[in-house]
Amino acid sequence: MSKGTVVLAYSGGLDTSCILAWLKEEGYDVITYLANIGQDEDFESARKKAETLGATKVFIEDLRAEFVQDFIWPAVQANAVYEDRYLLGTAIARPCIxxxxxxxxxxxxxxFVSHGATGKGNDQIRFELTCYALYPEVQVSWTVERFIPDGCHAPGDLYLMTKNPEDSPNARDLLEIEFKKGVPIKVTNMNEGKSVDSPLDIFSYLNEIGGKHGVGRIDIVENRFIGMKSRGIYETxxxxxxxQAHLDIETFTMDKEVRKIKQGLGVKFSELVYNGFWYSPECDFVRQCIAKSQENVEGKVQxxxxxxxxxxxGRESPKSLYNEELVSMDVQGDYDPCDASGFIRVNAVRLREHHRLQGFFNTKQ
Amino acid sequence: MSKGTVVLAYSGGLDTSCILAWLKEEGYDVITYLANIGQDEDFESARKKAETLGATKVFIEDLRAEFVQDFIWPAVQANAVYEDRYLLGTAIARPCIxxxxxxxxxxxxxxFVSHGATGKGNDQIRFELTCYALYPEVQVSWTVERFIPDGCHAPGDLYLMTKNPEDSPNARDLLEIEFKKGVPIKVTNMNEGKSVDSPLDIFSYLNEIGGKHGVGRIDIVENRFIGMKSRGIYETxxxxxxxQAHLDIETFTMDKEVRKIKQGLGVKFSELVYNGFWYSPECDFVRQCIAKSQENVEGKVQxxxxxxxxxxxGRESPKSLYNEELVSMDVQGDYDPCDASGFIRVNAVRLREHHRLQGFFNTKQ
Amino acid sequence: MSKGTVVLAYSGGLDTSCILAWLKEEGYDVITYLANIGQDEDFESARKKAETLGATKVFIEDLRAEFVQDFIWPAVQANAVYEDRYLLGTAIARPCIxxxxxxxxxxxxxxFVSHGATGKGNDQIRFELTCYALYPEVQVSWTVERFIPDGCHAPGDLYLMTKNPEDSPNARDLLEIEFKKGVPIKVTNMNEGKSVDSPLDIFSYLNEIGGKHGVGRIDIVENRFIGMKSRGIYETxxxxxxxQAHLDIETFTMDKEVRKIKQGLGVKFSELVYNGFWYSPECDFVRQCIAKSQENVEGKVQxxxxxxxxxxxGRESPKSLYNEELVSMDVQGDYDPCDASGFIRVNAVRLREHHRLQGFFNTKQ
Amino acid sequence: MSKGTVVLAYSGGLDTSCILAWLKEEGYDVITYLANIGQDEDFESARKKAETLGATKVFIEDLRAEFVQDFIWPAVQANAVYEDRYLLGTAIARPCIxxxxxxxxxxxxxxFVSHGATGKGNDQIRFELTCYALYPEVQVSWTVERFIPDGCHAPGDLYLMTKNPEDSPNARDLLEIEFKKGVPIKVTNMNEGKSVDSPLDIFSYLNEIGGKHGVGRIDIVENRFIGMKSRGIYETxxxxxxxQAHLDIETFTMDKEVRKIKQGLGVKFSELVYNGFWYSPECDFVRQCIAKSQENVEGKVQxxxxxxxxxxxGRESPKSLYNEELVSMDVQGDYDPCDASGFIRVNAVRLREHHRLQGFFNTKQ
Incomplete structure (x- = not known):
C-alpha cells in the first residue's frame, strides 16, 4: 500500500533521479514535474527517464510566458537588484516553478512535494516557503545536500547564455525599447528593423542580443538568507x-520624490524575493505599491x-514634455533667479547656526 | 574706495572673466582662486589672464591629494551613487573647491565670494551651501545663468578622460586592488607588475586605465535638488x-545585516552630497557611521x-577565513540539516496562516 | 482701476484685517474667505467686519465634514506623528483650507491669494505650496511677520479644547471604537450607551470626550521645515x-512585515504633511499605498x-480569528517545538561565526 | 558518571525547579544561576530550594547597576520602542541575564545552558541567540512550553510596579532630569528637593515615582519574531x-536631519533588541552610531x-543658545523674508509642473 503521493520537481539529472528512486523504494507514488522556464533542456529525454524510474505521472509544463509576465516584469518595474549587484534570476524562477x-x-x-534543492542554499527556502504559503497543509519530503566550494576564479564555461565579451562581435547592436506602465511592450533592433512585442518574445530576444554581446555576467560573493556568505556566478x-533601460525611462518620467520612496520599496522587494518571500503579504503589498508607481513610466529608450x-x-516619452515646458519657462522669465538664492539661504540657516554654535563651544572650552 | 574684497572662483574661461571685469567695474577688489583637482587646464595662462583683468591676488591651489583622500575616499567607502547611476564626480569636487x-x-x-555656477544647476547650491556652512557671515555676490539644452544624443567629444569603448584596446588589463578600512591602499597592474600606493597615484592610475578602456561613461536624466529633471553626461x-572593487570586498568582509543598514546610509550620503550638504551635521554623522562600518573592509580584489x-x-581577505571554517563545519556535521527545515517552517508560520485566513474569508463571502 | 482680485484667507482678527485694509489701499479688489473647520469662532461677526473693511465678497465655508473625511482620516490610517510626538493638527488643516x-x-x-501666516512659520509654506500645486499660475501677495518667543512654561489658558487633567472628572469614560478599512465608523460610549457614526460626529464626539478628560496636550520643541527649532504647544x-485605537486595531489585524513597511511610509507621510506637501505626487503615492494597507484593518477597540x-x-476583529486557530494548532501538535530550535540555530550561524572570527583575530594580534 | 554540567537560569518557581530535577535525573550536574535585575524576589529562598533539589553550585548575581548602565541607557538613547508602543523591558533584560x-x-x-523560557515566545530566542553569540560551542539543553491565552481584559493585579492610575495620588510630582550624552545623570524632585545621581538610583527612583502615579501601563497585541501575534501586558x-524626557531634550539639541536619520536607526535598534539580536554585529554597529549622535544631547527637562x-x-540646555541667537538674528534683519518666498517657490517648481502636466494629459484624453 502506498504511503501517499509525492509531486517531485524533477530535472532529469542525477540528484532528482536518486530522489525519485528512493521515494519509490520507501513506498510513495511519485509524480514528476518539470517546468520549462526557458532553460536549455531535453524535456523528452527527461520524461522517458522519469517513466523508466517508475513515475506514476509526468508533467512537463511550459511556464515561459507566465514566468516573463507575472514574475520577471514586476522585477523589472522594481529595478530589482540584491546587494547592489545580483539581478535575482533564479530567485525569481523558484516561486514560479x-x-x-x-x-x-x-x-x-x-x-507531499519534493525537490532537489540543497539544504543550505537559498533555493530550498524559496521552494519550501512558496509551497507552505500556497498549500499550508503540504509536507515537504526530502532534501539533498551538495556544496560548491568557493575560492577559485570561475571557468568560462560556466556561462550558458552569454558569450565571453572578448569573443563577442566588434559591431554594436542598436535597440529601441518601448515601455508602458513600467514594462517593455516592444523591442526594435534599429540595425535590422526587426521588432518583437509579446512579453516572451521580448525577453527571449533581449537574452539573445545580450548573450551575443556578453552582457550581464557577474562573479560575486553574496549573503544568503541564513547569513552565510557564498559565491555566486550569474548571467542575466x-x-x-x-x-538599464527601465532605470532610464523611470527617472525620465517619475517624480523625483516618488522615485526616492519607490527606490526604497525596490530594495525591500529585492530582499524579499531573494529570501523566498514572493508569496507573502508584504511582498504582495510592495508589488502593488510599485505597480502603482509605474502608471506613467512610459516611453522609448535607445x-x-x-x-x-x-x-x-537617448530617451523620449509622451510624459516628458513638461521638461521642455520648464526650460521655456526659464526663457520667459517666469522663474526668478533670486528664488534660487532664497532657496539656498533658507537651506543654509541650519548650517550657519550649526557652525556658529560649534565655534561658540570651541571658544568656551 | 573699494566696496570690499571678493574671492572669485576663477576658471580662466569667458564666464568668470566677465564676472571678474564686472566686479572690478562695480568697485570691488577681486582675488581670483583656481583649484587644481586634476582637471586638464593651463593654470599659468589663467593666472596671466586674471592679472591682466585686474585681480589683486591670484591663488592657484593644488588640491589633488586632499580631494582624493578627504572627499573621494569617503565616497568610495559609501558606494556613493545618486539615483542608482551617477557617481557624483562634480558633486564631490564642489565642497572641496x-x-x-x-x-x-x-x-x-x-x-564676499563669487563663482560662475549657473542659477538653476546644482553646482550653485553646492558651492553656496559650503560657503555659508563654513563661513556663515560671508556674502555671495554674483551668479551667471547658462543653460544646456536637452534632447539630442551626446556627441562623443564631450568625454575628456575616456576613450570610446569601440576604439579601446582589444587586450584587457588585469588589476589587483588592495583595500584597508574600505579605501584602496595599493593598485597593481598584474600584466606589467607596476604598482602604485599613494591615494593620488592610485586614483590617477585608475583614471588612466579606466579611461584607456572607456570605462564609466553615462548619459542620464537626473533629478536636480530643486526638482527639475536635467540631462547629465558623465565619465568616471x-x-x-x-x-565595483569596493562593493566586492565589502560584501566579502562585512556582516550581512550591517551591510543592509550601511547600504541605506550610503544612499542617504549620496543624496546629501548630490544636494550640496557635504558640510552639514547630518552628512558628518553619516560619514562617521559609514567609516565605522569599514573597519574590517580589507583585502584584495582581482x-x-x-x-x-x-x-x-576574485577576491581574498584576511578577514574572510571564517567562510572556509563554515564550510568545513558543514562537513563535520556541526550544522544539522534539520535546522534548516525548522528555520523554514517557522518562517512559514505567518505565511500559512495568512493563506488559511484568506481562504476562510473567501468562503464566507 | 483695480490691480486685480485677491482672495484673502480672513480670520476676523487684527492681522488679516490689516492686510485687507492694506490691499484695498493698494488698489486690489479683495474677496475674503473664512473656513469653518471646527474652530470656535464668531463667523457672523467676521463677515460684518470684512464687509465694513470693504471686501467685495465674503465666503464663509463649512469644511468640517470634508476636513474630517478627506484629511484627518488618512492621517489616522497613517498613524501620523511628526518627530514622534506632534499629531499634525494644524499641518493637516492648512491644505484643506x-x-x-x-x-x-x-x-x-x-x-492673487493672500493669507496671514507668518514668514518663518510652517503655515506659510503649507499654505503657499498648496496654492502653487493646485493653481500654478496664482500669485501670493502678502505675508505678515510675527514671532512667539520661546523659553517660558506654557500658561494653562493656551488650551481651548482640553481641560487641565488635574481638573478633569474622577470617573473614566469607556468607549468602543469600530474601524473599517482603517477609519472609525462608529463610536459608542459604553457608560451611556450613546453612539455616533458619521465622520464629523465621530471626530467631534472624540474631541469632546478627550477634551473633558484633558487628553492630548503637548508642549514640545519641534524642527520646522526650514531647519529652525521652535516651541509648539498643541492639543489634539x-x-x-x-x-491609540488605530495603532491597536492595526497591529491586531495587519501582517507583521506589512506593518513594518507601512510604518516607514507613515513616518514619510507625517514629514510630508508637516512640511506642506499634502498636494504632491509623493504624498499622493504614499497615501495610496497606506490606503491599500488598510483593507483589512477592521474591528472594535475598547x-x-x-x-x-x-x-x-481590549480589541476584537472578524479578521483576527486566525490567532485563535494558531493557538489551537499548537495544541494539536502541528507546530513542532524542534522547529523553534532550528530557527534559532540558523539565526545564530552568523552570530557564532562572527564571535569565532573576532576571537581568531584577537589571538593573532 | 555525569553527562556534563548545565548552567540553569533558575527562578525558584515551578517550571525551572522541574527542569532542575529532570536534569539531575538525566545525569547532569546542575549549576543554578539567578540574576537580580531589580525584580521583587526572595533570592535566599530560591537559593535554598536549588540546594535542596541538588544544585552543585548556586550563583545569585546582582546585575542591577550593569543592567541599567549597559542595557537600559543605550535603549534610552535610542528612544527604543517596538511597534510604536512596547518599551522593550524584558527584551532588554534577556541579553543582560x-x-x-x-x-x-x-x-x-x-x-550546557538551560532556561525556562517557552518555545514560541520571544524570550527563548533572545536567550539562546545571546548564548550562541557569546559562547558558540555551547549547547542549549531544554525548553518548557507554556501558553498564556489571549482574549480577555487584563486583570489589574498583573501589574507589580505600578498603581492603578485611578487610585494614584491627586497631587503631581515635579521632576527635573538632567542629561549628558543622551543619558540621565541626575534626577531632582522639585517638590521635595531630593535628588539622585547614580544610574541605578536614577532608574529605581523613576520607577518608584512612575509606579506611584501609574505611569507606563500598556495592554497591546504585538508581533513576535516568529510572526505570530500575541498579547502583551507591560508596565515600564x-x-x-x-x-518622554529624552525625546524632548534630544529634539531640543539635535540637528533636524541628524534626528531623522537617527530615528530610523532607533527603529532598527528596537526591532533588533525585540528579536533577540542585542549581541550581533548589526546591533553593535547601530548602537555605536546612536551613541555618536548623542554627543550633544545635554540639558535639563522639567x-x-x-x-x-x-x-x-520645559527644557533648557547649554547647547540650545543658538535658538535664541536665531531669534535675535530675525530681529536684526539678517534673515530676509523674501528668502522664504524663494524657498517656497523653488519647492513648488516640481508641484506646479506636475499639476500642469496632469492638466495637459487630461485635456488630451
Missing part, C-alpha cells in the same frame, strides 16, 4: 538590458549593446 | 573601477578592465 | 484617542479615557 | 518617563507626573 507544482499537487490530491543578459556593456543613448 | 575658497576669504579678510573611469567594463575575477 | 481658497480664486477669476484630544490618558482595554 | 550565565558557564567549564514606569501621564513642562 513551485506555484505550479503546488497546483499539480492539489489537483492530483498529493500530500536580457535582465541587465532591461534594468541603447547600444557592445562588448558586455549597455549604453543608453 | 569651496572649502579652500572660504579659507582664502577668511585669511584675506574678504567678505577610476570611480567606476573603485565602486579584476579585469576591457571595452568599457569592469569584471571582478 | 487652502484647496478651497484656490477653488474660490479660480471660480471668481482672481489671480480626539486625534490622540484615534491614534478603551477608557481618564485624567489625560487613553488606556486600551 | 544570558551574558552573565554564559560567563559562568565558561568559568565553570559547563558545556521609569522607562516611560525617560523616553516634567510633571500625574495619574498615569508624563507632561513635559
Amino acid at each position: 513551485a506555484q505550479r507544482q503546488v497546483e499539480i499537487a492539489r489537483q492530483e490530491g498529493a500530500q 543578459p536580457g535582465g541587465t538590458i532591461l534594468l 541603447l547600444s549593446v557592445f562588448k558586455g556593456q549597455v549604453y543608453i543613448l | 569651496a572649502q579652500r575658497q572660504v579659507e582664502i576669504a577668511r585669511q584675506e579678510g574678504a567678505q 573611469p577610476g570611480g567606476t573601477i573603485l565602486l 579584476l579585469s578592465v576591457f571595452k568599457g567594463q569592469v569584471y571582478i575575477l | 487652502a484647496q478651497r481658497q484656490v477653488e474660490i480664486a479660480r471660480q471668481e477669476g482672481a489671480q 484630544p480626539g486625534g490622540t484617542i484615534l491614534l 478603551l477608557s479615557v481618564f485624567k489625560g490618558q487613553v488606556y486600551i482595554l | 544570558a551574558q552573565r550565565q554564559v560567563e559562568i558557564a565558561r568559568q565553570e567549564g559547563a558545556q 514606569p521609569g522607562g516611560t518617563i525617560l523616553l 516634567l510633571s507626573v500625574f495619574k498615569g501621564q508624563v507632561y513635559i513642562l
